[in-house]
Amino acid sequence: MPYEPKEIESKWQKLWSESRVAEVDVTKPGEKYYMLNMFPYPSGDLHVGHGRNYILGDALFRYLRMKGLSVLNPMGWDAFGLPAENAAIKRGTHPREWTVSNIARMKRQFEAWGILYDWSKELASCDSGYYRWNQWLFIRMFEKGLAYRAKSPVNWCPSCQTVLANEQVREGRCERCAHEVVQKELEQWFLRITEYADRLDAGLDQLTEWPEQVRLQQRNWIGRSVGADVQFEIPKLGRAITVFTTRPDTIYGATFMVLAPEHPDVAALIADHPDRAAIETWITHVRNQSNLERQAETSGKEGRFTGSHAVNPFTNEEIPIWLGNFVLPQYGTGAIMSVPAHDQRDFEFAKQFGLPLRVVVAPAGGPVPVASDLEASWTDKEGGVSVDSGSITGLPSPRAIEAIVEEIEARGIGRGMVRYRLRDWLISRQRYWGTPIPIIYCEACGLVPVPDDQLPVQLPLDVPFTGREGNPLAKVKSFVEASCPKCGKLARRETDTMDTFVDSSWYFARFVTPNDATRIFDPAIVNRWLPVDQYIGGVEHAILHLLYARFITRVLHDLELVTFEEPFRRLFNQGMITKEGFRDPSRNMAWVPLPEVEHRDGIPYHRTGGQPLVAETAKMSKSQFNVVPPDELIERFGADTERVYTLFIAPPQDEAAWDDQAIIGQYRFLNRVWSYGEKIVAMAAESSEAGAAEAKLQRRRHQAIAGVTSRIDRFNFNTAISAMMEYSNAIGEYLAQGGGSRATATECYETLLQLLHPFAPHLTEEWWEKLGHEGMLVSSSWPVADTELAKEDVVTIVVQVNGKLRGEFEADAGAEENAVVAEAKASAKVAPYLEGKTIVKTIYVAGRLVNLVVK
RNA sequence: GCGAAAGUGGCGGAAUUGGCAGACGCGCUGGACUUAGGAUCCAGUGGCUUAAUCGCCGUGGGGGUUCGAGUCCCCCCUUUCGCACCA
Numbered sequence: 001m002p003y004e005p006k007e008i009e010s011k012w013q014k015l016w017s018e019s020r021v022a023e024v025d026v027t028k029p030g031e032k033y034y035m036l037n038m039f040p041y042p043s044g045d046l047h048v049g050h051g052r053n054y055i056l057g058d059a060l061f062r063y064l065r066m067k068g069l070s071v072l073n074p075m076g077w078d079a080f081g082l083p084a085e086n087a088a089i090k091r092g093t094h095p096r097e098w099t100v101s102n103i104a105r106m107k108r109q110f111e112a113w114g115i116l117y118d119w120s121k122e123l124a125s126c127d128s129g130y131y132r133w134n135q136w137l138f139i140r141m142f143e144k145g146l147a148y149r150a151k152s153p154v155n156w157c158p159s160c161q162t163v164l165a166n167e168q169v170r171e172g173r174c175e176r177c178a179h180e181v182v183q184k185e186l187e188q189w190f191l192r193i194t195e196y197a198d199r200l201d202a203g204l205d206q207l208t209e210w211p212e213q214v215r216l217q218q219r220n221w222i223g224r225s226v227g228a229d230v231q232f233e234i235p236k237l238g239r240a241i242t243v244f245t246t247r248p249d250t251i252y253g254a255t256f257m258v259l260a261p262e263h264p265d266v267a268a269l270i271a272d273h274p275d276r277a278a279i280e281t282w283i284t285h286v287r288n289q290s291n292l293e294r295q296a297e298t299s300g301k302e303g304r305f306t307g308s309h310a311v312n313p314f315t316n317e318e319i320p321i322w323l324g325n326f327v328l329p330q331y332g333t334g335a336i337m338s339v340p341a342h343d344q345r346d347f348e349f350a351k352q353f354g355l356p357l358r359v360v361v362a363p364a365g366g367p368v369p370v371a372s373d374l375e376a377s378w379t380d381k382e383g384g385v386s387v388d389s390g391s392i393t394g395l396p397s398p399r400a401i402e403a404i405v406e407e408i409e410a411r412g413i414g415r416g417m418v419r420y421r422l423r424d425w426l427i428s429r430q431r432y433w434g435t436p437i438p439i440i441y442c443e444a445c446g447l448v449p450v451p452d453d454q455l456p457v458q459l460p461l462d463v464p465f466t467g468r469e470g471n472p473l474a475k476v477k478s479f480v481e482a483s484c485p486k487c488g489k490l491a492r493r494e495t496d497t498m499d500t501f502v503d504s505s506w507y508f509a510r511f512v513t514p515n516d517a518t519r520i521f522d523p524a525i526v527n528r529w530l531p532v533d534q535y536i537g538g539v540e541h542a543i544l545h546l547l548y549a550r551f552i553t554r555v556l557h558d559l560e561l562v563t564f565e566e567p568f569r570r571l572f573n574q575g576m577i578t579k580e581g582f583r584d585p586s587r588n589m590a591w592v593p594l595p596e597v598e599h600r601d602g603i604p605y606h607r608t609g610g611q612p613l614v615a616e617t618a619k620m621s622k623s624q625f626n627v628v629p630p631d632e633l634i635e636r637f638g639a640d641t642e643r644v645y646t647l648f649i650a651p652p653q654d655e656a657a658w659d660d661q662a663i664i665g666q667y668r669f670l671n672r673v674w675s676y677g678e679k680i681v682a683m684a685a686e687s688s689e690a691g692a693a694e695a696k697l698q699r700r701r702h703q704a705i706a707g708v709t710s711r712i713d714r715f716n717f718n719t720a721i722s723a724m725m726e727y728s729n730a731i732g733e734y735l736a737q738g739g740g741s742r743a744t745a746t747e748c749y750e751t752l753l754q755l756l757h758p759f760a761p762h763l764t765e766e767w768w769e770k771l772g773h774e775g776m777l778v779s780s781s782w783p784v785a786d787t788e789l790a791k792e793d794v795v796t797i798v799v800q801v802n803g804k805l806r807g808e809f810e811a812d813a814g815a816e817e818n819a820v821v822a823e824a825k826a827s828a829k830v831a832p833y834l835e836g837k838t839i840v841k842t843i844y845v846a847g848r849l850v851n852l853v854v855k
Numbered sequence: 856g857c858g859a860a861a862g863u864g865g866c867g868g869a870a871u872u873g874g875c876a877g878a879c880g881c882g883c884u885g886g887a888c889u890u891a892g893g894a895u896c897c898a899g900u901g902g903c904u905u906a907a908u909c910g911c912c913g914u915g916g917g918g919g920u921u922c923g924a925g926u927c928c929c930c931c932c933u934u935u936c937g938c939a940c941c942a
Contacts, residue, residue, distance in 0.1 A: 213936080719868090
């Protein structure tokens with residue numbers, strides 16, 4: 001019977017599903033392992049690129065399960081978000097309908113891949129049973145002052161008609177639609193993540209099993225910097241302006257001050273400036289600059305003198321106060337002391353506007369540079385010594401910083417300060433398809449949270465989708481009109497919904513008890529099962545999702561709901577799958593759908609002619625016509641082949657280019673495995689005595705178990721598959737010789753089925769059953785290698801002369817060094833190279849090589 | 856500009872601690888079998904040279920350490936990713 005993947009695959013998918021093999025009773029004891037694939041946005045169709053993530057996870061799940069762990073592997077849906085709403089506007093389908101049908105499609109897809117999830121734990125963030133707890137958590141945070149409302153300039157995407165978090169703005173553009181983001185002043189809801197900045201930064205040190213890259217990105221994003229706030233008196237105002245600096249030791253070199261044009265004191269400082277109007281015009285111009293323009297290095301610095309002065313508290317000199325577009329209002333105090341000799345930005349600004357420089361730090365032991373000779377600032381924080389700096393003169397910079405901060409504090413003009421780049425998390429979205437923020441605006445009582453017993457605030461389903469500006473929710477009178485929970489008077493309900501990153505920042509805890517209608521989760525069970533032992537997902541979530549999840553976990557910790565602060569113990573980022581696509585130079589480099597590509601003499605052209613097409617390998621995406629849908633592959637080769645190919649293609653963390661041709665290799669491999677089963681069944685009951693061939697195959701068996709196991713443990717799935725192919729080839733050779741022992745062949749073949757099961761689960765289950773096993777292979781125990789039986793008794797010794805390979809021979813694995821070296825010297829191939837030479841040194845690496853050094 | 860990772864056959868990639876470079880697979884070449892397939896099986900396949908061996912060269916480039924370097928050190932080049940006025 002030939003290998004017919006179609007039939008056996010649907011058979012086993014049904015059996016696994018019916019027997020609920022992947023379900024875990026979280027209340028039962030056992031060695032727990034919680035693994036999790038980042039829950040997906042239900043966009044509908046999956047392509048083979050998405051498969052990598054899920055197939056990898058399923059292989060791990062089956063492996064760990066066979067290892068005897070109690071493995072929780074749930075799946076759910078990050079189901080709120082803009083695409084559903086856009087689909088509603090475009091096609092008139094309700095976001096809920098669109099989402100529900102996409103979920104059904106994706107579940108079928110997972111099943112067709114043979115992927116097992118504990119579906120009893122399924123959740124969708126758009127269900128009120130889930131988002132109710134978003135609202136509950138929001139209210140807890142509101143009570144603690146961690147959720148607050150503030151007017152602030154926000155990033156507004158005119159195309160998506162909503163505000164964006166800083167994290168969703170990339171190079172001044174909307175992360176989603178790439179439209180340029182503009183600044184708008186709006187009242188918005190924020191979560192006070194900055195309060196946790198220090199803990200989030202410090203916690204990174206413990207995450208040793210996260211990719212270094214991700215930790216680094218988080219650290220940069222949090223942007224912790226240690227320095228001091230220092231007050232500079234402003235005679236004209238009769239009060240001080242505070243600056244933040246990380247180099248308080250350079251304060252004697254502060255020759256001017258620069259404020260952000262948005263700084264609140266600017267108006268007073270320029271009040272009697274003769275060119276006030278011109279300066280105000282310039283300020284408006286800077287404010288209207290997009291972040292992109294303002295922060296672009298190429299556009300150069302812009303500045304204006306305010307006409308006012310500040311007093312340097314250490315030199316007591318009056319220094320000019322400037323305005324500069326490079327000073328950001330959101331960071332620090334929006335004001336800096338400028339030390340052009342020791343800060344490159346200040347240096348450039350000073351050169352541009354002819355402001356003075358003063359050297360106050362010099363290389364230790366070296367001459368003090370002359371200010372007028374400087375071609376760049378000297379910013380070394382470690383190797384410098386203060387000069388011309390009053391009481392700190394002569395101190396090395398790190399000491400000087402401590403000393404000056406002490407002095408600043410003693411004089412009461414400032415203090416040591418730690419600041420962060422991280423800003424509070426803006427969660428308001430003027431969109432419909434999200435969690436309603438559970439707040440009521442009452443004219444008498446102000447902001448009133450919806451009482452817990454009135455949760456959830458249900459998202460109304462009957463809503464008009466017009467695509468015009470504004471949140472559709474605001475037009476639903478029955479939703480907006482609410483009675484104040486405090487005084488009962490008619491009040492207005494908040495119509496903003498939450499950023500969907502709120503949904504995904506604690507779902508991993510809900511998975512353990514997804515249907516609990518009485519509380520967010522059961523702390524006892526969550527504390528037993530969490531943190532997540534292995535989290536798997538794309539590196540695109542390196543900052544946003546992972547930082548928010550770490551933040552919310554700490555909030556849950558402080559609410560005494562969980563005992564841990566880090567939600568994910570190990571993190572794995574799988575690489576992207578790419579595919580070659582074609583672009584047409586004759587059509588403005590548009591991507592060309594594959595059916596329209598024609599090869600003539602091996603050169604690709606558009607069907608309708610024009611210039612030769614340009615091949616480009618890129619992430620699979622519908623807009624580039626380079627997606628490979630799995631259906632056809634499964635139809636032709638089966639899901640097992642696609643799974644094995646997907647894991648074989650490259651190391652799982654690397655980017656990998658999908659090759660339509662290469663997959664045939666895995667199909668051949670599985671066909672061979674299938675045929676070995678048939679050959680074994682056809683063997684004579686007991687055809688021979690166990691001899692050398694049997695011992696050799698047994699040795700291969702134990703080597704394969706050891707090799708495959710350690711490679712899966714290290715996530716080297718590609719080489720684990722290579723090792724199985726080698727082992728499979730060894731079985732093939734054994735069977736091809738004929739006349740072997742059926743018992744040995746069966747035993748070795750069954751081991752192959754077990755090792756291969758995480759990768760090709762259907763085929764292996766089928767043969768496990770055919771060979772008479774009662775239980776399912778997925779529930780069998782992972783084989784254990786016997787290191788003694790895996791040892792080779794004969795080894796190949798390589799002989800080198802002066803490091804060059806000159807010969808080789810076989811030796812007993814246990815042979816003595818003397819004997820091996822003697823044989824090496826005596827061997828025919830080596831002898832000519834020794835003739836007339838003296839051996840000055842002999843290097844022997846046990847079981848590997850002999851290197852003879854001659855003169 | 857700063858930081859990180861990576862450069863190995865025609866292609867994807869392999870090579871615990873420095874120890875036979877190219878495992879495993881795709882492709883390619885030759886052959887077998889044919890009920891002619893989107894097959895299957897066998898053999899070969901880094902380059903130069905050769906009838907074949909031998910030999911020489913070979914892991915982005917250059918230098919170094921070592922008996923021995925894809926692996927360690929220094930310099931350079933290229934690619935990818937992240938950050939990019941955060942005081």
